[in-house]
Each structure stands twice: as C-alpha cells, then as structure tokens.
Amino acid sequence: MPDQQLEAESYVPTDPFFGPAYVDLDEWRETPYPHRHVHGGFSGTDTKFTFYFPKAEEWQGRMYQPIEGAHAGHEDAFGGPMGDMIGGLRMTARLGGYMVESNSGHIGDDIDPKGGDDPTLYGWRANAEAGRFSKHVAAQVYGRGPDYSYVWGGSGGGRRSPICLENAPDVWDGALPFMGGGDIDGHGTTARVRGAQVMSFGAMFNTQRVLKDRLEDVVDATRPGGSGDPFATQDTHQREELANLYRLGYPRGDEYMIGQPMGQIWLWSSMADDLMQQDPEYFEAFWSKPGYVGHDAPHLVESDRIDVSGAVTQVLTPADFMADLERWSAPEHKLLLTMVGLMGGMAGMDLPMAIEIKGVGDGYRLGTGVRITSGEAEGRQLYCTAFADDIFFCDGVAEANLKRFTGVKLGDTVQVDNSRFLAFCYYYRHHLMDDEQFDFLRLDGKPIYPQHDVPLQSPLMGVPYSGQYDGKLLWVHHTHDASLWPPQGIIYRRAVEQAQGEAGLERFCLRWTDNAEHIPPMFAPSDPKRDSSTWLVNYQPIIEQGLVDLADWVEKGNRPAPTTFTYEDGRVTLPRTAAERGGIQPVVSVSADGGIKAEVKQGATVQLAVAAEVPPGAGTIIAVEWDFDGSGDFPFEHDVDGTQTVIDLQTTTTYDEPGTYFATARVVSHREGDVDAESRRVENLASARVVVT
Secondary structure, three states: OOOOOOOOOOOOOOOOOOOOEEEEEEEEEOOOOOEEEEEEEEOOOOOEEEEEEOOHHHOOOEEEEEOOOOOOOOOOOOOOHHHHHHOOHHHHHHOOEEEEEEOOOOOOOOOOOOOOOOHHHHHHHHHHHHHHHHHHHHHHHHOOOOOEEEEEEEOHHHHHHHHHHHHOOOOOOEEEEEOOOOOEOOOOOOOOOOOOHHHHHHHHHHHHHHHHHHHHHHHHHHOOOOOOOOOOOOOHHHHHHHHHHHHOOOOOOOHHHHHOOOHHHHHHHHHHHHHHHHOHHHHHHHHHOOOOHHHHOHHHOHHHOOEEEEEEEEEEOHHHHHHOHHHHOOHHHHHHHHHHHHHHHHHOOOOOOEEEEOOOOOOOOOOOEEEEOOOOOOOOEEEEEEEEOOEEEEEOOOHHHHHOOOOOOOOOEEEEEOHHHHHHOOHHHOOOOOOHHHHHHEEOOEEOOOOOOOOOOOHHHOOOEOOOOOOEEEEEEEOOOOOOOHHHHHHHHHHHHHHHHHHHHHHEEEEEEOOOOOOOHHHOOOEOOEOHHHOOOOOHHHHHHHHHHHHHHHHHOOOOOOEOOEEEOOEEEOOOOHHHHEOOOOEEEEEEOOEOEEEEOOOOEEEEEEEEEOOOOOOEEEEEEEEOOOOOOOOEEOOOOOOOOEEEEEEEEEOOOOEEEEEEEEEEEEOOOOOOOOOOOEEEEEEEEEEEO
16 A cells, blocks of 8 residues: 555536545555555446556656457456457556556446446547546645646547547547547537448358358469459358458458457347347348349258257356366367357356357357357347357356356256347348449438438447547558458548638648457468468557657647548558558558569579568567568578668578468568667568469
C-alpha cells in the first residue's frame, strides 16, 4: 500500500448516472511494469476501472486510455501479458503516460441492470467517467492532472474510441481507433449500431461452407506466384458465393482466413439470440417461402443440416486442453486451440467452455446451436465457435457467456441444431444497407431478394459514428483484416465529411497498414505451407508509432502522414511506390530468379532479391531478414546500418527437398533509424514462390 492515501469523496461525477467513486485497491506492483495500481468503481453501477501510474520521473503529463475490443466488459485487459502484446502498460510508460482502463460499464458480456440497453453508457459514458476520475486521482499521485489525454483501441475498441472523442471533449484531446467500423448517424444519437459485418460474416461462413476442400484452390491461386484465378475449380454456386464475398469487400490476399473464422464466429455467438428476436420471420421464411435458398434450392443446404439430440460425454476447460496438448497437435486442431487460448486468456482457464457430444453426424458444425435440455443448466443456449472431432467449443450472450458449460454434468442432454445458422449464411442477401458494397444486390435501385430490416447490434457496441468531434483523430485500418474489411476503413472519413465538411478533414488522418490481419501473427492460425509471420506483419509497433504521431499532432501541430489509396468494387488498393503511398510502412517487393515464381531442381541455387523503400519522413531501414521455407524462423539477416531509406539486396539459397516454398523478406524501419530499437519497429514484407522438383 503506498504511503499516500487516495481521496475519492470530493469527486463529483459529471454524469449523474454514476454514484460516488470508490477505490478498493491501491498498491505498488512491479509487474508487468513498475506502477501504482489503483482499482475501483462507481457505486450503484457495474462500471469498474483500473488506473496504472508509473513512477513520477517517467511521467510526461499524458493520459492514455485503451478501449477493449469485442464487447469489452473487463477493466484489466491491457494491464497483463496479453495487453502487453498489443500495447499495454509498458508502451504507455514509453509514451510518457499513465494508463486508464474501464470495463465500459458492464461485467463480461452482460448489461448493467441499472443501465439496461442504453448504448450510450457502454459506448462512451462509462469510459468518460473513468477517465475523468483518473485525472482526479492523478492530481494526487503526481501533483497535477494530465496535460493531454488520448483514447485508442482496436476492433470493438476501434468502434468505441471515436464516439468517446465525439461525445466527451472534456476528457480526451485525440483518438487513435484501428480496425473500426459501423454506421453513421447524427451527433448525439442514442440509437444502437447497425453494422455491415453481420451480413458480411454470414457470406464468409457460407463461402467456407460451399467451397469445402476447394477453398485450398482459392488460397493457392491468390498466394504469391499463384494462378490469380480463384474461381478455376468451382461449380456455379461456389463461384457465385465467392464472387459475392469479394463484392462485399472481403480483403483480397487473405483468402486463407476464410477457413479460419475467429472474431467473426464470436460475433455470431454474441448476437444470434438477438438476431432471432429482432427478425424471427427471416429464420422461418428462409426454409418456407419463395425467394429464399432454403425453400427454393434446399439441395444447397440440406446435406449440411444438423438437428439431433445427444448426451454430454465430456466437459472441458481451457486448462484441460493445455494439459493435453499432444491430443490437439494435428493441423485440423489449430483453430480450436487458438480459440481456446484466446478465450481462456480473457474469460479464465478454469471456465468450462467445451463439451463432447457423440453421434452428431457430418453436418456443418460451426455456428451450430447447442442448447442444454436437462440438468442444472437446462435451457442455456450456446453456439459452436470452434470444433474438432466430437468436441464443441461454445460461447453465448449474457449469462451464457459468463457461465458457458458451468453446471453441466456427464449424461446431461443437449439439442444440436444448425438450421438458423444455415439461414444466417444467406442473411446478406436479405438485409441490405445503404453502403455501396451492397449495390450489386440491387437492380435499378431495388433489391433482388425479399428484404428484412437491417439488425441492430448489441447495445454493448455503443452508438453510430457522427464524425463530429473536437481534437484530432488518426484512423488506422488494415488491408488484410478478415474481421473488419477494407470498406469499413473508409466509413469514418465519410462521417467526418458529412458532419464537418472539408474543414473537418484537417482534424482527420487515415492510414492503411499493409499485410496486417485483425490479430497479430502470433495468434493467427498458420497456413500449413507457411507460418503466419511470413504473410502478416505485427501491427503493434505501427499503433505505437501512430500514438507518438497523434501526440505530436495534438501537442505541436505536426499533422501525421496519411496513406494514399483507391477504393473500387469493394477493394482498397495501395500505390506501388513509397513516395506515392505515404504513411509509415516500408514498401517491399521480392523476386526469385527474377520473378514472382521460380521453378527449380532439387539442390539448385535460387537467386533471391528484395527491394524496399521507406515513405518520406518515416525514417530509415534498420533490418532486412529472410525466411526461405515458410517456417517463420527468418534465419538470415542482411547487414544494414540504419541510414538508408532505399535498399536493393540479394542473397541465395538452396532447397534440398521437393515442394512448394515461399521465400519471404521482412523489412523493418524506424523513425529515428535506431538499429537497436526495441519498440516502434515498423514492418512490411513480401514473398516469392519457389517450386522445387
């Protein structure tokens, strides 16, 4: 316990919803970085917070408030090892700040009983009050409050951090959302979000379902050195669904992730019950009325349908999976194990999250409803978010999210039914938004298929964007994000233009991160032919550099360099040269024997070349390294001294075994050209295919 006693009684919440602030924990901690750890909440509400104060001599007068992804619900997501990986307390200290976390007004995936379904509470008000109170506490810890305050976050945090800046200008001076998305409404709206991701994800699931083993042909065609024709081996319906997926904006070059759904299937599990309550007519009409595939072409779905009852033969926690890793070491288990690790890290390693049910059959299991029909947990509805063999790993909403399979015993019965999920696979045809990526489903401005109201997302996602704010906003979006697709990256720019006109764009900057997924490579399932680190970059250093640039913009008026891009037919394209592209990433190209594809004999020498250039003002190249075989090891590194903005380097390698290899060069830049830097190492990469016979 620090010597100085913190005082909360004199703080009067700005928002009358919140009762008196309280502190229930105040102690010094050495991990994950030395800091004063303060935890508390607001009386009469579910809103809780954690403040992390580094030593006074490290503090440079800034407050940073990261907003948790997904639906949020935790006030300690960035304070531990998982948070460190995407920019937690260590990064905050490097940036000269203290860190604030809030659970965004709710516990887990449930709503605050007092707040009900009010999306303003979960979208920004709880975060704002936590930020305000942190300044009251900071004044006691450091002798003054912060000079500047910043809010940032990715995914669900990218959804909510802009509306924090829009609605609480007294709390924050700038925002850095990354991987955000949603719809646009007038400033001050209290509406819930309507997002294109709901429909888009249904199309993604359907493409995976109908392509089956032919998805590998699509992946190979779109890898470096592939044929470039993803439709070559497909039948008519398969071509139609894949083409529709691209038209909706699915990122080209990220086709492998079509078969590796993570955040996408979580979203279904989190709102499936709500979708059915909002629009029960659709889930009935799909199977019973003309104009819907389930009625008009049942052969396209019936072979995948599941509707069986069974008994539980095993109940598993994440800890159980980790204790028996050898059992889950096969390639087909990778996605399941990834989901186990992610969910266990967030919700707890001892929470029962999976059950074994034998005799389900060969239908399509992802997204399947799993309802407990006997025992202590009777009536609880969950949904399959990953599976392997007869194991169903599940999630749900509200109590189902918090309890999962708690209370379920061996022999308890369950109903396994995927009829609603199969209907969801075609949901995108019948729920069109005004966004232009849906225009291909209209003719002469009228929908082709019978229509239903676009669904509301969970109130935990907050309210729509307005684009009206003070301060500065740096939006970062990823080109290869299979959860928030490129069309979502240009929505907020449109909101700013509508709300503030051209003048508003002086306070807005958009940057694209090339070759970045929704999650860092270490969490992404690896393609059997190449490790995820050979086709995806770690975007955390880019976010950290973005936060440095945001502070420089707010505090000194130096506007960040945006990325130039074009958008057409659901696709974002970046210029080929660094000078044209801008932003902060190096632009990289690779060749093998002079081309994007080389065919060589076993044991022959392959000539590899890498060319790279750093955009103006983005620093110099501090590292160039090669992975020759897709293992992710990057064993060879060129000697660079951190003074060059352009490189053109060559090396050679040989392959002793026949096969297909992807030789990858990863180029790293740094703003100050520090070859020994441990942070803000900005990456990009490129690959060439080598076929060895």
